[in-house]
Amino acid sequence: MQQTPLVPHARLPRAHHHRHVRTSTVDAAGTAHWLLAEQAPQRGREHPPYDALVVSVRPDGGAEVTELRSVRARWPLLDRLPEGGFVVAAARTGRHDEARQVQVFDRLGHESRAFGIGDAIEHLLVDEAGHLWAGHFDENPLGIRRWSPTGELVWTSAGAGIPGLFDCYALNVSGTTAWACPYTDFPVVEIRPDRAARGEPPVRVWSNRIRSATALAVHGDRVVLFGGSGEHQDRLAHGVLTGTAVRRTGVGTLTGPDGSALTRRRVVSRGSRIYVQPEPFTEWGVFDLAG
Template sequence: MHKTALVPYAHLPRAHHDRHVLTSTVDVFGTAHWLLTDRAPKPGRDVLPFDALVVSVRPGGNVELTELSAVRSRWPRLDRLPDGGFVVAASRTRRREEEDDDQVQVFDALGRETSSFSVGDAVEHLLVDEAGHIWVGHFDENPAGIRRWSATGRLAWTSYDADIPGLYDCYALNVSGTTAWACPYTDFPLVEIRPDSPDSPDRPVRVWSNRIRGANAVAVHGERVVFYGGYGQEQDRLAHGELTERSVEPTDVGPLTLPDGLAPGRRRVVGRGSRIYVQAEPFTAWGVFDLST
């Protein structure tokens, strides 16, 4: 069993360590972002909306600060748009049975809200691609599965009739370029989604059967794939596989650790192409595993 250590990738500058990390992500271009507030939210006691600060650390270490005005989600998802703006979305709607709760806010590069709309309840993943499309993967309290939206709230693609087996919960979602990869519960197939592909306009989805269960992140490079996470004692598992015509064939497995060799414990994960980014408590640093190296 081969042990793999994450490589240090990006750190929140120490000047901001006194603030609370609401959420954090790594965007499609490799920039890490932290959404910060003065203190941790308290259910039922905090007044919404509130102002927040995004600290962005580009590859190479350059830091940008963006003040967001009137954020409406206590426990949000975050990503950056190609024009420098941001998307902030609540994972739950206030009225779970309805689609008219504008839980998604779009901010321009100056931190001003420009639009808002709903993508539905139970948001597990929210990732923006290079063209500015917003990919949303839902967990099992919303049967919508995987959907792609424009930055103005237009539904552009849905998995509803895509013939993806066992799509009840989008456990893993990876968005790179304008392609999405997913590994959904219950059958855990590897799914490639290319809605705008000129090579296969009538076949935007490819599916490979897969025996690796419970991963919450996936990365792909050529004919190689890796799955991170699993159930119980396999939560730190890094499982490698090779793509054949119809299936993923497992090749190697072992734990993925922090750069210092310790287990991550509570963590955030983001899949981008060949990379899996991992952030462990206190959520001030990202490490990366790159399948292409």
């Protein structure tokens, strides 16, 4: 089976390695961000707001630091807004904090607004227009929804004709278009809300036999699905989008840059790219379908 190594993309500067990585992501421009705190959250204890650092490393290697005040999310998700601020969301909401689940921070790290978007967030990605795409997992099967940066729901998958959407396993946001591969049927789905203004269906669906992918990349009519269950967790399956189905064209394995097997990891899908951050979560690698 062919092995494809990740290409090194971004590394957390060593000066920050003593801090705990609460979460990390790669934004629409390819800049990597780490949300760092002094310590890991303590299980079973009350979780007060904490101050955090966001360390951002651009594709050219330049780095900057932003201090965020009074972050509330115990298990946070992070992305950068086009104007330079950040959004931090709690993946899980408690009984009393759902209305303040998402915090929007300005360039100076001050909270400018807060709102709720629903419990059980698997993926949170900001698009080039500054809208938030949320993909939920099965403990709160809300599907896929798009929100304005002020907390207005602007698109929902409810009634959109996506078959078997119970858990958003994989979500890719590029430009203002989203791609998904959801459980239970695992179709490849393209979502373009702008089509509705032209009287066209915003969703296209391709049936797919490649199961349980946790990330996907798309380039033209080519698609790659990464991940799976059990022994397929590092699977890299290539396919072509035909009229109504994904035709598989090959399968291999994605490895670390040195050819080693991937450990526990985070993944972020952006257009033709799949970014992978193995434990201990200090380095991002990238696979680029267009490359």
